[in-house]
Amino acid sequence: MEQKKEIQPTSIFSTDRPIKWIDNKNALKDFLLLIDPFKPIAIDIEGDSLHHYPEKLCVVSLCQGQHLAVVDCLKNDLYDLWDILSRSEWICHGMDYDLKMLRKAGCPQPRTIFDTHIAAKLCGFEAVGYARLVSLFFQVKLTKEHQKADWSRRPLPPSLINYAAKDVLYLEKLKEILTRLLRSLGRWEWMEQSCKRIQRKIENSFLGSPKEWERIEGVHKLDYLGQSILFELQKWRKELALLRDTPPFKIIKSEDLVQISFISAHGGSIAAIPAVQRLEREVVGDLLKAIEKGKQNGTRKELPSPKKLFLFDKEAAKRFEVLKNKRDKIASFLGIDPALIASRNLLSEMALHPESGCQKLIDEDMICPWQVQLLGLSSTSD
CATH class of the missing domain: 3.30.420.10 (Ribonuclease H-like superfamily/Ribonuclease H)
Incomplete structure (x- = not known):
C-alpha cells in the first residue's frame, strides 16, 4: 500500500x-x-x-x-x-x-x-x-x-x-x-x-574543481579532437564575455559550441549553423582561429575521457532490470519519484559492479547510504 x-x-x-x-x-x-x-x-x-x-x-x-x-x-x-x-x-x-x-x-x-x-x-x-x-x-x-x-x-x-x-x-x-x-x-x-x-x-x-569547459553538457560525447576544439572555443568565448561584460551564453550557447566542435572535428563546414550566422564578421574570424588552434593542439593530456558507455553482458542486464523494477515498486509504495532513489545511470553502475559499485558511489558522493539500504544492497562499510 x-x-x-x-x-x-x-x-x-x-x-x-x-x-x-x-x-x-x-x-x-x-x-x-x-x-x-x-x-x-x-x-x-x-x-x-x-x-x-x-x-x-x-x-x-x-x-x-x-x-x-x-x-x-x-x-x-x-x-x-x-x-x-x-x-x-x-x-x-x-x-x-x-x-x-x-x-x-x-x-x-x-x-x-x-x-x-x-x-x-x-x-x-x-x-x-x-x-x-x-x-x-x-x-x-x-x-x-x-x-x-x-x-x-x-x-x-x-x-x-x-x-x-x-x-x-x-x-x-x-x-x-x-x-x-x-x-x-x-x-x-x-x-x-x-x-x-x-x-x-x-x-x-x-x-579539485573541473575546468569550466569540462562541465559543458555533451563534452564527453566528443572525440579527443572535438574536445580539443571545444577547449579553445570555450576559452575564446570566455575572453569575449569578459571583454563585453556579458554572460557567455549570450554570445553563443554551449550546445552550439559542442555542435561546432563536432562538425569541425569531422571536416564539415560551420557556415550554415544559425548561431554562427548571427555573430559579427570579426567575431566569426576569431572563432575560426580558435577552431584551428584546437585542431593544431590535437589531443591534450588534460582532456576528459569520452563518455562512458554502459556495456551490459547478459548478467549485468538482468541485474539492472531487477534493480529498476525493485526501485520502481519501492518508489510507488513510498509515494516518491523513482529517480530520487536512484537514477538509471546509478542503477547501471550498481548492475555493472555488484560487489563494489555501491561503496564507490557513496565514496564519490553520488548517492547516500539511505538510498543503497532502501534498495536492499550493501556497502563495504555496512
Missing part, C-alpha cells in the same frame, strides 16, 4: 514584518545584533549571472523570527555577516546555487543546511518549487516577475527588495512543516544525509 503524507492546514502565519534594506556597514552591524547564530536562519541570494560576467553576489536576504532584511552585497563589508552565517544552520530552497555563490564570495560553510526543496521531494510532493510550496501551505501566490532582473542595479527598486524578502519570508515555517512530515514518515535521516552530501559535493568542487 502506498504511504500517504498528511497535509495539515497551517495555523495563522503572520507575514507582517518590516523589511530592512541594508546598504552600509553600521546598519548591517545593528541588524546582526538581532540575530541568534544558534538558531536557524532563512537565507536566499541573488546574483547578476543573467546580465554580467563574471557574475557577482548582489544581495543576501535573511529572515529569523520577526527580523527580515535584504543586504546589499555590493556596498557592504560582509565579514561580520560571514561570521554569523558560519555558526548558523541555514534554511534554503535549492542550496546548490546559493551555497556556491556564498562560498565564492568568502562565506564559510555553515554548520548545517535544511533545504526545503530536498525535504519536499523526500516527502513525496510532485511540485517542489518555492512558489508552489508557499501556495500549497499558505494559500499565497508569489509572482516570479523579477526572476530575470538585473540585481546589480543601484539604486535597487523597492519592488525588487520586496521580491527578495519574500524569498525567505516563508522558509522558517516551511522547515517546521516539512520537518514534521519527514519525521512522521521516518525520513529525517534521509534528509540529513542528502543535505550533507550536497554540501560535501559543493565543497569538493572548490578543492
Whole structure:
C-alpha cells in the first residue's frame, strides 16, 4: 500500500514584518545584533549571472523570527555577516546555487543546511518549487516577475527588495512543516544525509574543481579532437564575455559550441549553423582561429575521457532490470519519484559492479547510504 503524507492546514502565519534594506556597514552591524547564530536562519541570494560576467553576489536576504532584511552585497563589508552565517544552520530552497555563490564570495560553510526543496521531494510532493510550496501551505501566490532582473542595479527598486524578502519570508515555517512530515514518515535521516552530501559535493568542487569547459553538457560525447576544439572555443568565448561584460551564453550557447566542435572535428563546414550566422564578421574570424588552434593542439593530456558507455553482458542486464523494477515498486509504495532513489545511470553502475559499485558511489558522493539500504544492497562499510 502506498504511504500517504498528511497535509495539515497551517495555523495563522503572520507575514507582517518590516523589511530592512541594508546598504552600509553600521546598519548591517545593528541588524546582526538581532540575530541568534544558534538558531536557524532563512537565507536566499541573488546574483547578476543573467546580465554580467563574471557574475557577482548582489544581495543576501535573511529572515529569523520577526527580523527580515535584504543586504546589499555590493556596498557592504560582509565579514561580520560571514561570521554569523558560519555558526548558523541555514534554511534554503535549492542550496546548490546559493551555497556556491556564498562560498565564492568568502562565506564559510555553515554548520548545517535544511533545504526545503530536498525535504519536499523526500516527502513525496510532485511540485517542489518555492512558489508552489508557499501556495500549497499558505494559500499565497508569489509572482516570479523579477526572476530575470538585473540585481546589480543601484539604486535597487523597492519592488525588487520586496521580491527578495519574500524569498525567505516563508522558509522558517516551511522547515517546521516539512520537518514534521519527514519525521512522521521516518525520513529525517534521509534528509540529513542528502543535505550533507550536497554540501560535501559543493565543497569538493572548490578543492579539485573541473575546468569550466569540462562541465559543458555533451563534452564527453566528443572525440579527443572535438574536445580539443571545444577547449579553445570555450576559452575564446570566455575572453569575449569578459571583454563585453556579458554572460557567455549570450554570445553563443554551449550546445552550439559542442555542435561546432563536432562538425569541425569531422571536416564539415560551420557556415550554415544559425548561431554562427548571427555573430559579427570579426567575431566569426576569431572563432575560426580558435577552431584551428584546437585542431593544431590535437589531443591534450588534460582532456576528459569520452563518455562512458554502459556495456551490459547478459548478467549485468538482468541485474539492472531487477534493480529498476525493485526501485520502481519501492518508489510507488513510498509515494516518491523513482529517480530520487536512484537514477538509471546509478542503477547501471550498481548492475555493472555488484560487489563494489555501491561503496564507490557513496565514496564519490553520488548517492547516500539511505538510498543503497532502501534498495536492499550493501556497502563495504555496512
